[in-house]
Amino acid sequence: MIARIPSASYQGIEAYPVDVEVDVSMGLPRLAVVGLPDQAVKESKERVRAAIKNSGFAFPSRKITVNLAPADVKKEGPAFDLPIALGILAATEVIPKEKLAHYLFLGELALDGSLRKVRGVLVLADGFKGRGIPFVLPEENAQEASLQKGVTVFSAAHLREVVHFLQGKSSLKDWKALPWPEDKLLSQSGVDFSEVKGQFAVKRAAEISVAGGHNLLFVGPPGSGKTMLARRIPTLLPPLSQEEALEITKIYSVAGQVPSDFPLIRERPFRSPHSSISQAALAGGGTWPKPGEISLAHGGVLFLDEFPEFHRDALESLRTPLEEGEIRISRAKAQWAFPARFMLVCAMNPCPCGWLGDMKRSCRCSLGQIHKYHAKISGPILDRIDLHVEVPTLGHEVLLGEEVPEGSDSIRERILAARQRQGKRFEGRPFKTNHTLRPKELKHFCRLDSSGKKLLGMAIRELGLSARAYFKILKIARTIADLAGEAEILEPHVAEAIQYRSLDRNLVGLGGY
Numbered sequence: 001m002i003a004r005i006p007s008a009s010y011q012g013i014e015a016y017p018v019d020v021e022v023d024v025s026m027g028l029p030r031l032a033v034v035g036l037p038d039q040a041v042k043e044s045k046e047r048v049r050a051a052i053k054n055s056g057f058a059f060p061s062r063k064i065t066v067n068l069a070p071a072d073v074k075k076e077g078p079a080f081d082l083p084i085a086l087g088i089l090a091a092t093e094v095i096p097k098e099k100l101a102h103y104l105f106l107g108e109l110a111l112d113g114s115l116r117k118v119r120g121v122l123v124l125a126d127g128f129k130g131r132g133i134p135f136v137l138p139e140e141n142a143q144e145a146s147l148q149k150g151v152t153v154f155s156a157a158h159l160r161e162v163v164h165f166l167q168g169k170s171s172l173k174d175w176k177a178l179p180w181p182e183d184k185l186l187s188q189s190g191v192d193f194s195e196v197k198g199q200f201a202v203k204r205a206a207e208i209s210v211a212g213g214h215n216l217l218f219v220g221p222p223g224s225g226k227t228m229l230a231r232r233i234p235t236l237l238p239p240l241s242q243e244e245a246l247e248i249t250k251i252y253s254v255a256g257q258v259p260s261d262f263p264l265i266r267e268r269p270f271r272s273p274h275s276s277i278s279q280a281a282l283a284g285g286g287t288w289p290k291p292g293e294i295s296l297a298h299g300g301v302l303f304l305d306e307f308p309e310f311h312r313d314a315l316e317s318l319r320t321p322l323e324e325g326e327i328r329i330s331r332a333k334a335q336w337a338f339p340a341r342f343m344l345v346c347a348m349n350p351c352p353c354g355w356l357g358d359m360k361r362s363c364r365c366s367l368g369q370i371h372k373y374h375a376k377i378s379g380p381i382l383d384r385i386d387l388h389v390e391v392p393t394l395g396h397e398v399l400l401g402e403e404v405p406e407g408s409d410s411i412r413e414r415i416l417a418a419r420q421r422q423g424k425r426f427e428g429r430p431f432k433t434n435h436t437l438r439p440k441e442l443k444h445f446c447r448l449d450s451s452g453k454k455l456l457g458m459a460i461r462e463l464g465l466s467a468r469a470y471f472k473i474l475k476i477a478r479t480i481a482d483l484a485g486e487a488e489i490l491e492p493h494v495a496e497a498i499q500y501r502s503l504d505r506n507l508v509g510l511g512g513y
Contacts, residue, residue: 001023001024001025001091001092001093002021002022002023002091003021003022003086003087003088003090003091003097003100004019004020004021004022004087004097004100004101005019005020005021005022005083005084005086005087005090005100005105006018006019006020006083006100006101006103006104006105006133007019007020007079007080007083007104007105007106008104008106008124008127008128009073009075009076009077009079009120009124010120010123010124010127010254011073011334011336012254012289012336012337012338013123013250013251013254013337013338013339014123014127014337015120015123015124015126015127015128016073016127017128018068018069018070018075018080019068019069020066020067020068020080020083020084020087020105021066021067021068021069021087022064022065022066022067022084022087022088022090022091023064023065023066023067023091024060024062024063024064024088024091024092025062025063025065026062026063027062027063028063029060029061029062029063030063030064031045031048031049031064031066032045032064032065032066033045033066033068033084034065034066034067034068034071035066035067035068035069035070035071035075036068036071036072036073036074036075037068037074037075037080038074038075038076038077038287038288040076040077040078041068041075041076041077041078041080043078044078044080044081044084044109045066045084047078047081047108047109047110047111048081048084048085048088048109050111050112051081051085051109051110051111051112051113051159052085052088052089052113052159054111054112054113055112055113055158055159055160055163056160057089057094057163058092059088060088060091060092064088064091066084066087068080072333073334074288074333074334076288077108077118077119077120078108078109078116078118079106079107079108079118079119079120080106081107081108081109082105082106082107082108082109082115082136082159082162083105083106085109085159086100086105086162086163086166087100089163094163095163095166095167096166096167099166100166102133102134103133103134103135103136103154104124104128104133104134104135104136105135105136105162106118106121106124106135106136106137106138106141107136107137107138107141107156108138109159113158113159113160114157114158114159115137115138115139115156115157115158115159115162116138116140117138117140117141118138118141119253119254119255119256120253120254121135121137121141121144121145121253122144122145122147122148122246122249122250122253122258122263123250123253123254124145125144125145125146125147125148125151125153126148126246126250128151129148129149129150129151130150134151134152134153134154135151135152135153135154136154136155136156136162136165136172137153137154137155137156138155138156138157139155139156139157139173141155142154142155142173142175143175143262143263144249144253144258144263145175146175147246147249147263147264148246152174152175153174153175154172154173154174154175155172155173155175156172156173191231191232191235192232192235192407192408193232193235193236193405193406193407193408193411194404194405194406194407194408195228195232195405196225196228196229196232196405197394197398197399197401197403197405198394198398198399198405199225199229199391199392199394201389201390202218202225202229202389202390202391203229203405203406203411205387205389205500206229206233206236206389207236207411207414207415207483208387208476208479208480208483208500209233209343209345209386209387210233210236210237210343210415211414211415211418211419211479211482211483212386212418212422212433212434212435212475212476212478212479212482213343213432213433213434213435213436214343214386214387214434214435214472214475214476214479215322215343215344215345215346215384215385215386215387215435216233216343216344216345216346216385216386216387216389217307217345217346217347217348217382217385217387217388217389217503218230218345218346218347218348218389218391219347219348219349219350219388219389219390219391219503220347220349220350220390220391220392220393221349221350221354221355221356221357221358221361221392221393222349222354223393224391224392224393224394225391225394226305226347226391227303227305227347229391230272230301230303230305230345230347231270231272231303232408233270233301233343233345234267234268234269234270234300234301235408235412236408236411236412236415237268237300237301237343237412238412238415238416238419240265240266240267240268240299244299245264245265245266247298247299247339248265248268248269248298248299248300249263249264249265251291251295251296251298251338251339252265252296254290254291255290255291255295255296257296267300268299268300268301269296269297269298269299269300269301269342270297270300270301270303271293271296271297271300271301271302271303272303272304272305273293273304275304275305275306275307275309275310276311277293277310277311277314278311278314279311279313279314279317280292281293282294282310282314282317282318283314283317283318283321283327283329284327284329284336284338285329289329289331289336291338292327292338294317294318294321294327294340294342295327295338295339295340297340297342298338298339298340298341298342299341299342300342300343301342301343301344301345302342302343302344302345303345303346303347304344304345304346304347305346305347306347306348306349307346307347307348307377308348308373308374308376308377309376312376312378315377315378315381316378316380316381318344318381318384319380319381319384321340321342322344322384323384325339325340325341325436326338326339326340326341327340344384344385346385348377351363351365351369351370351373352365352369352370352373353365356370358393359393360393374503379466382503383466383468383469383472384468386435386472386475386476386500387476387500387501388500388501388503389500414483415483417483417485418479418482418483419432419433421482421485422434422482425445426445429441434475434476434478434479434482435475437475437478439471442471442474442475445478446474446475446477446478446489447488447489448474448477448489448494449488449489449490449491451491452477452489452490452491452493452494455491455494455495455498456470456473456474456494456498459473459498459501463498463501465501469501472501473494473497473498473501474489474497476497476500477489477493477494477496477497478493480493480496480497481493
């Protein structure tokens with residue numbers, strides 16, 4: 001007999017339906033799974049066999065064939081355990097086959113028949129919302145799926161509960177009435193810019209960077225506060241909207257990193273991978289591609305400390321995501337796409353020993369060592385970082401001072417006002433911040449007066465700026481004008497924007513060193 005059970009899977013963060021077809025016929029006892037299953041799916045036959053027996057049901061001593069349709073798309077993970085087990089029980093008339101078509105089943109089976117959580121449930125709930133087909137899921141996944149409006153969710157803790165439900169002997173817990181938890185969104189916690197003493201110019205650059213969504217590079221000696229500043233940048237970002245929170249949570253769901261206490265990402269991500277990270281771990285990849293750090297930073301901040309020490313191929317993988325806000329991973333028969341719209345914040349020393357330009361310590365590096373150190377960062381990557389900011393070492397009088405620095409809340413108010421101006425200016429267009437402006441829109445939104453053009457032309461000649469760097473300066477100047485509440489870009493805005501391109505200068509040292 002043949003049974004068909006609705007299920008689903010995903011590629012990237014896009015869901016697609018999977019029909020689990022089970023045929024039980026006469027022949028030598030065996031269980032075969034076809035339809036391009038991965039190793040985890042192939043091993044499901046042993047989990048399913050033990051789970052059915054240990055749940056008190058008879059496992060048929062017949063030839064069992066399981067097909068996962070469509071057969072030309074690879075299937076991954078243990079989420080098909082539950083539908084395969086139900087298909088076998090339906091084909092042997094333990095449960096009525098006609099009831100199976102009204103639900104979508106997902107879940108990994110333990111050997112005793114209990115249900116374990118699976119990854120990507122929120123992606124599947126989003127893909128099937130509004131279709132009117134309820135989900136039957138492990139209890140650990142039910143709350144995550146119920147975050148998506150338009151989906152009915154039933155949960156079970158054991159295979160036996162699902163069988164009894166389909167037999168009409170009992171009911172499952174219904175999660176469809178769970179409201180979307182707006183009050184669960186948290187503000188940034190734990191750190192604040194009021195903890196950073198001095199560094200007024202650096203804080204100003206961070207404010208400009210967040211206001212326009214620009215990428216940022218800190219350059220300074222060890223202990224100057226680069227990491228401390230970077231970790232507080234998320235406190236300046238606008239709070240997450242419902243749509244943003246769900247999109248970020250979908251990425252974490254696929255990666256298997258949804259918070260255990262409550263299955264929703266409530267703060268903007270801050271990812272800080274070590275410099276030894278591989279290209280696949282940073283960009284995403286693997287036999288069955290998973291999101292990398294650049295996707296896990298979507299909607300938040302990706303912080304790369306000791307920037308020149310990262311592998312060259314890993315840094316080069318940032319090129320396309322920084323321009324397009326998406327990372328695409330190609331394989332022979334498929335392509336995966338993950339969102340990757342993040343703010344890149346990097347930190348580096350001015351030289352290998354770290355003390356180039358310091359007022360109290362002498363640099364021990366040779367000219368060749370300094371050139372080699374800077375050459376670790378390619379020109380195209382450097383061009384894609386909008387602001388280059390020097391972070392000097394603070395004197396003891398600043399560190400011991402009693403003055404309380406400005407906090408994150410007041411800085412964020414100015415940033416939100418600047419972003420509101422951008423939102424109003426770009427209303428009806430696909431971009432929301434100055435950073436995402438395309439070259440063809442710059443002429444319209446970033447017009448300069450004659451003095452501003454003259455100053456920028458001089459900078460291009462003297463600093464040897466590339467075309468991309470020229471466009472970056474225009475975008476930064478537009479953001480500075482927005483923070484000042486100015487409708488037009490004035491010469492002072494251009495002058496300030498130019499000073500944030502210090503690494504473009506054709507000098508051995510960095511910006512004045």
